[in-house]
Amino acid sequence: MYPRLVIDLEKLRQNGQALCRMAHAAGVDQVAFVTKVFCADGAMVKALLDTPCTYLADSRIENFRHYPETDRKKMLLRIPMPSQVEEVVRWADVSLNSEAVTLRALDAAAEKQGRRHGVVLMIDLGDLREGMFFRNEPEIISTAELAERLPSLDLLGVGFNVTCYGSVLPTETNIGVFLAIKEKIESRLGRPLSLISGGNSSSLYLLQQGRLPAGINNLRLGEALVLGRETAYGQDLPELHQDVITLEAELVEVKRKPTYPVGELGLDAFGRRPKYEDRGVRLRAIAAIGRQDIELDGVIPITPGVSVVGASSDHLILDVADYEGLPRPGDVVSFRLTYSGVLRAFTSPYVERVYRE
Secondary structure, three states: OOOEEEEEHHHHHHHHHHHHHHHHHOOOOEEEEEOHHHOOOHHHHHHHOOOOOOEEEEOOHHHHOOOOOOOOEEEEOOOOOHHHHHHHHHHOOEEEEOOHHHHHHHHHHHHHHOOOEEEEEEEEOOOOOOOEEOOOHHHHHHHHHHHHHOOOEEEEEEEEOOOOOOOOOOOHHHHHHHHHHHHHHHHHHOOOOOEEEEOOHHHHHHHHOOOOOOOOOEEEEOHHHHHOEOOOOOOEOOOOOOOOEEEEEEEEEEEEEEOOOOOOOOOOOOOOOOOOOOOOEEEEEEEOOOOOOOOHHHEEEOOOOOEEEEEOOOOEEEEOOOOOOOOOOOOEEEEEEOHHHHHHHHHOOOOEEEEEO
């Protein structure tokens, strides 16, 4: 059945093992593999259990419910919703936090369930997503002291996130600021913190260059795991596979057509005014997949002679003028995916999944 994602489980497993080796060699002994981009697909999560990762991490409590049976610790990446603290404590061993009110709610939920819940306090280094802003040290210290006092919580450590919203790069300078804050917290608490989370796949370029500051002992890795690249500069990592996941779609129409629409132009189906390049009459094809299933900028043709022209909700329009041979309905074209492409395709219920070892 098409469209479908072809998932190479052995390559995923090898990527996970290689990332753990790289991290451990650099002194980062706790690796969290992020499963959210592939919606915690059960077969893929199971493959990751063959790696020495410390945590499996996700942003959605719903995904933890679908994990295979495992004693691997689970880390909730998205700041918990106060309305969901009961579920957070039930399904996650650790959560990332920035709000005192949520810490108190987590403590009450943990006490009610007779559990202990680990927390990591997030510091915003300027990327302006989650975390207490790094210049507001009184808030950071007081929140750490609160987490330390709450009887059913374990304050494990601190973390930061960059590149996801503000595109701020992790550098020796801003990580140095983060580590200085960590030391002030430890001094106030009178004990060391055990989990110092130094970002995501964008920190791998520092790790590879031997420039990741000492003291970082945890990384949260998702894109590098499934796409085989670091995310600070988007460079492929030679130690990893870049083709863990491939998208395949079937052609349903092949015809010669003009490349510039004919008639008076208005808005498209998504309320936009697209721009078109007039390249004369070209051979075009339609694949049975669309914006409901994929991010248009997230699909990169692998099949030679194929380029993406555009898409509606159900149709992907391709230029196949340079396709080898004569394309016809029923032919299958293949695509590599970007991170956003993987995210959208796994979220669509209309895209099948097949697995290869």
